[in-house]
Amino acid sequence: RRSSDLSEQPAYFQLFFTIDKIKAMAINHPEWETEQPFKAVLDNNMHELMQQGEKALLKLVLVSHTGNTQEEYKKEVQDWIKTAKHPTKNIAYDKLVYQPMLELLQYLRENDFKTYIVSGGGVDFMRAFVSEIYGIPSEQIIGTRIKTEFDYNNANPVIKRLPEFEFIDDKEGKPLNIQKIIGKKPVFSAGNSDGDLQMMQYAASNKYKSFMLYVHHTDSIREWAYDRNSHIGRFDKGLDQANKDGWTVIDMAKDWKVVFPYEM
């Protein structure tokens, strides 16, 4: 069996979950009305929020994703995904998957590849809902993880989520995490941003033939168009190396007949 790594949209959904959760928590945090980055969230000021950079976003994630048990957290995410809709597309998040990606995953599995998600998003966030959508079991989902604590809790053990990152699954973190968790070099790697570049480089160095696939978000009508200057999902160095080394780059606007399954 070969190993295939795919990284996609869940990381972005997580930002919207974070925003909704911060808003719900704000009742108990009147101080957030004047304190950044919380103020930007409560003001619905996405521009201001993005200006505050990655550190501010990670702070919001820690505040909104920890302080509970794994089971409580999982239920929160599952409850959210059932009702929440993307703010501009007005479509449920679990419908915002790429049809070509579903087809690629199926094709790879039919050819005995073992498919993984390797995303900058939180591993427990993704596990709460993506297995069914992508046909990928929890043990094949790799992502950013936080520190946790075991509490025997009078014979009802719980794992508590602590407000500290253990490992950020982005950039260099991706090949490192693949080595830690899978222990094999990918032969097929797909991504869409500079956060995937080191994973691509790692796959490209496989002694077996390997395939590096970048999805370029070029479709401002059906999806979004962004690359070198985007705050989230920047695709700049990755695009340069893909062009230089002859990796496959998908031009979403030109190459994909269908983007989302609901178009069919």
Added chain:
Amino acid sequence: RRSSDLSEQPAYFQLFFTIDKIKAMAINHPEWETEQPFKAVLDNNMHELMQQGEKALLKLVLVSHTGNTQEEYKKEVQDWIKTAKHPTKNIAYDKLVYQPMLELLQYLRENDFKTYIVSGGGVDFMRAFVSEIYGIPSEQIIGTRIKTEFDYNNANPVIKRLPEFEFIDDKEGKPLNIQKIIGKKPVFSAGNSDGDLQMMQYAASNKYKSFMLYVHHTDSIREWAYDRNSHIGRFDKGLDQANKDGWTVIDMAKDWKVVFPYEM
């Protein structure tokens, strides 16, 4: 598919690898002749070494298992396992597996369990040689991991092993690591020491029926006999809880017709 976790002997082999490696490295470290815990290793003084406790052992592991790349390290372990023999049994390490454990793993897999190794030993140490012995692929081997670093190295990427632990897969670490890496609670958990107790407690709390299996090393003739007072592999609190909660405890001397495959 259900998930089964087994933890066994490789951790102990790793101590012998560590000792051999420290001895080989000593040529470049004359200061070790008078510096503990190195002196105890060079003097072949196992009693003194054990007296120095876990911290000293972990220091020896860091010194002997890092400072190289993953591929160099893997080759070192593989070269060692091919030639090294257990100091008292005079048998190659890859022959020192438990026949009943091999049979149990096979039985579980035939019944659609997904079998994992979850050991206090180093994950990369185990991956270098145990897959073939136990029929368990690298991505189903969970263990202690060190910090690593990605180096693009002029288009020949390597992962460098740094002299710092990232996560100790022992005691509370076992259920935490199972949650992090597998994302499911075990329904079958086997172990042989207090280091497995929290994993057992975690499995015992499964909402599905679960099986907790402890192997008690009671056979001083064919293997070793130790439990409550052992420096390595202490089995004390685990034995108490197994008795109290009715978990299955194997008495190796009485219950196993065959211990090692070479007896057959």
